[in-house]
Every structure is written in structure tokens, then in C-alpha cells.
Amino acid sequence: MIDLGVGDDPIVGNKDDVSQIAGSSSGTITTPLYHNVVVNGTRIHSRQQEVQMVDIDVATLDALINFCYTGEIRITDVNVQSILPAACLLQLNEVQEVCCEFLKKQLDPSNCLGIRAFADTHACRELMRSADKYTLQNFQDVVGTEEFLLLPPNQLIELISSEELNVRSEEQVFAAVIQWIRYDLAVRKQYLSRVSSDLFYVNIIILISLVGGWCSGDAIASVERLDPGKAIPVWQCVAPMSKRRCGVGVAVVDDLLYAVGGHDGQTYLNSIERYFSESFQCILFKFSHHSFYFYF
Numbered sequence: 001m002i003d004l005g006v007g008d009d010p011i012v013g014n015k016d017d018v019s020q021i022a023g024s025s026s027g028t029i030t031t032p033l034y035h036n037v038v039v040n041g042t043r044i045h046s047r048q049q050e051v052q053m054v055d056i057d058v059a060t061l062d063a064l065i066n067f068c069y070t071g072e073i074r075i076t077d078v079n080v081q082s083i084l085p086a087a088c089l090l091q092l093n094e095v096q097e098v099c100c101e102f103l104k105k106q107l108d109p110s111n112c113l114g115i116r117a118f119a120d121t122h123a124c125r126e127l128m129r130s131a132d133k134y135t136l137q138n139f140q141d142v143v144g145t146e147e148f149l150l151l152p153p154n155q156l157i158e159l160i161s162s163e164e165l166n167v168r169s170e171e172q173v174f175a176a177v178i179q180w181i182r183y184d185l186a187v188r189k190q191y192l193s194r195v196s197s198d199l200f201y202v203n204i205i206i207l208i209s210l211v212g213g214w215c216s217g218d219a220i221a222s223v224e225r226l227d228p229g230k231a232i233p234v235w236q237c238v239a240p241m242s243k244r245r246c247g248v249g250v251a252v253v254d255d256l257l258y259a260v261g262g263h264d265g266q267t268y269l270n271s272i273e274r275y276f277s278e279s280f281q282c283i284l285f286k287f288s289h290h291s292f293y294f295y296f
Contacts, residue, residue, distance in 0.1 A: 056086045060082045067092070100127040109141035112131050113135060113142065115127070156177070192226065193226070211245075212248040212262060223241060223275070224237050243273070245261075246264075248260065259274075
């Protein structure tokens, strides 16, 4: 007999029985658990009578040992994240494949990026490919999920640069990038030029603009822009609006930037200013009966 210890909890296994099952003609076990855990000289010396298993909980190891005896194991959404790493560690390929197939069926917009990262950690390449394919095909549903907003910059760039990305227009990709940056603006604004370098906008200068706002207790009229195409992108001030505006609505129509309504610090405004993409000059439109203020 040999004791497989998990913390203070022993699990008893029989060398001969496990070896016999592993070498049986049924084909249930491809890689013998006994040889992986006990005999393999690079892991644990075969003369040890007590083997301490690291990073495997009792229930998981018990399930895998029972699998070696019975050829059966139950995979659920509760245990799959502990069974799969242990199966990879012990080279139980059949269990690993079953776990991967189970996770493929669980893919949805809220978890596909997490499953992809989990598969990458444990070198499950086929599961990674399935998660990647699902993410690319359902990109619009994935955008805005917690996993998307927590993506590191390199993975975001890899995702939006894929030729298989399923979007109707690059504007959708740009909107996703802006949403990702705004999630942690103080840290991520430095990545704006980097992640937008793969987006080919005719009028990207207008789209990356800061219009009006509130500063030092007062509304402001300034407009700033960022040109990601420059070697060292920096925010630059351009021609200001004719009116100070906070709570201003901003839209791009036919490559022209519009500033709508807002508040000048004293009154609500009923005017719209239009910026021409080349000159950044303002033209004032007035509405006689309505004012506009946008809450963010």
C-alpha cells in the first residue's frame, strides 16, 4: 500500500492494483497514474511510502484515483477547474480531453475570455482555439463584459487585430477600445495610440477629441485632440468653441464633429457648434426654443 497525502488527509492507493489497471487492455488509462505519481524518478522516488501531493485537493485526487479504478469520472461546473489542472499534471489525457469538451459547451460572452486564459495556462491548445473562435465571432456581445474590461493591453491588441474579428465596421472596434480605456483611464490612456494603431479611420483625429468640460469650478471652451499616427502622440489644443460648454453632447456626422447644447456655467445652451475636420473652425447654429444638457 502507498499513502498519497493531501495536507493532513491521506488517500490510500495500492501500487499493484493501480499499475494493473493502468496497464490493462481496456484502454481506459493512457498514462499510468502509478508511474506518474510514484515511479517517475523526475517526480517522486519509488521507494517513498508517503507521497505529498501539492496543489491538488482531496476531492480532486480521490476522483482521479477512482477514475483509475473504474474508468468513470463526473465533470461539473463546480469541479472542472480543479480536475483539469490535476489531470494535466498527472498526464491523464482522457480526463483532460473530457474537461476541455465540457468547457467548450459552457462558452458564452461572459466567460469565453476567462476560459481562454485558463486553457492557455494549462496548455490546452484545442480549447484555446475554440475560445478564440467564439470570442471573435461574438465580439459585440463580449465587449463590455468584466473579462473584456480586464484584458491586458497585449491581449486586447491581439483580439482587435485578428482578421477573423466579426464586426460590421471599425467604428465598433474603436468604441470597444474606448470603453476598455475608460474602465481605468488613469492607467490605460497611455495605451491609446498603441491599441488604436491597427484601426484605419479616415478621421481618427476628430474621433479622439476632448471637447469642453468642467475645470476649476467653471465650464471650459477648449478642444484637445490626439493624433495616434505621430511618432510621439500627445494631446494638443486646437481652436476652442465659441461658447464654454460642460455637459455637452458630442457626435461625428459625415466626418464633422458637432458639439450640442451644454451649460456655460450660468445658463443652459440652445446652440450647436460644428468643427470642420481640416480647419477646426466653429460655426454656430442656434435653436430658438430648446436647450440641451447631457448627463454622464
